[in-house]
Amino acid sequence: MTDTPFERLKQTCRSDWQAYCEHDFIRRLARGTLPAEAFRHYLKQDYLFLVHFARAWGLAVYKSGDLGKIRSALATLKTIVDIEIDLHVSYCREWGISPADLADLPEARPTMAYTRYVLDAGHRGDLLDLHVALAPCVVGYAEIGRWIVAQPFTVLDANPYAEWVRMYAGDEFQEAAAAEVDWLNARLGAASPERFAALSRTFRDATRLEIDFWQMGLDLRM
Numbered sequence: 001m002t003d004t005p006f007e008r009l010k011q012t013c014r015s016d017w018q019a020y021c022e023h024d025f026i027r028r029l030a031r032g033t034l035p036a037e038a039f040r041h042y043l044k045q046d047y048l049f050l051v052h053f054a055r056a057w058g059l060a061v062y063k064s065g066d067l068g069k070i071r072s073a074l075a076t077l078k079t080i081v082d083i084e085i086d087l088h089v090s091y092c093r094e095w096g097i098s099p100a101d102l103a104d105l106p107e108a109r110p111t112m113a114y115t116r117y118v119l120d121a122g123h124r125g126d127l128l129d130l131h132v133a134l135a136p137c138v139v140g141y142a143e144i145g146r147w148i149v150a151q152p153f154t155v156l157d158a159n160p161y162a163e164w165v166r167m168y169a170g171d172e173f174q175e176a177a178a179a180e181v182d183w184l185n186a187r188l189g190a191a192s193p194e195r196f197a198a199l200s201r202t203f204r205d206a207t208r209l210e211i212d213f214w215q216m217g218l219d220l221r222m
């Protein structure tokens, strides 16, 4: 599967993609040595991220030109709002972050930069531009989940982050990401070289903003 359009898209920013999927935050999380404060900071900002992620799928509903596409984007939006955010809130509670804490969070600059970039890409462009801006998020975490479980240094017994790893390496998330890759492959294949180059820039920018999101966790950056 190295010559699909989506694989070609990833190849256009290979080193950024690798820096994202194999970031130090992820390596330490896989070993269980990531400082708890870094993970808590990440979890809090990820709550804010998920709220904007839901907005981005709301925009995907709006940008959908026919009922089939509207239903499909709406199903994803409902999964995020009714399931993913609720799961995140419960998981945050296990890490000592209450719903009241989440309701009152200041937004860190890397969170603002990433989420607003994705929303802007969607506003400026069409549904494909929006999906490409969202792809590092949707597809990247599935790849990261697989990468972590495949590393010899990964420890899942007595690792405080094992539940997080299992969620992203698990079947449900992997299947959702595979469906997104299929969606992208079906459309990227028909893109002209100029369009593909423009989409590659969006994909690279979003990938770099994901790198900054990990780094924000490590640096406790606001």
Ligand SMILES: Cc1ncc(CN)c(N)n1
Residues within 6 Å of the ligand: 046, 049, 136, 137, 138, 141, 210, 213
């Ligand atoms: C920043 C970020 N990127 C991706 C995901 C996976 N939905 C996430 N929860 N947070």
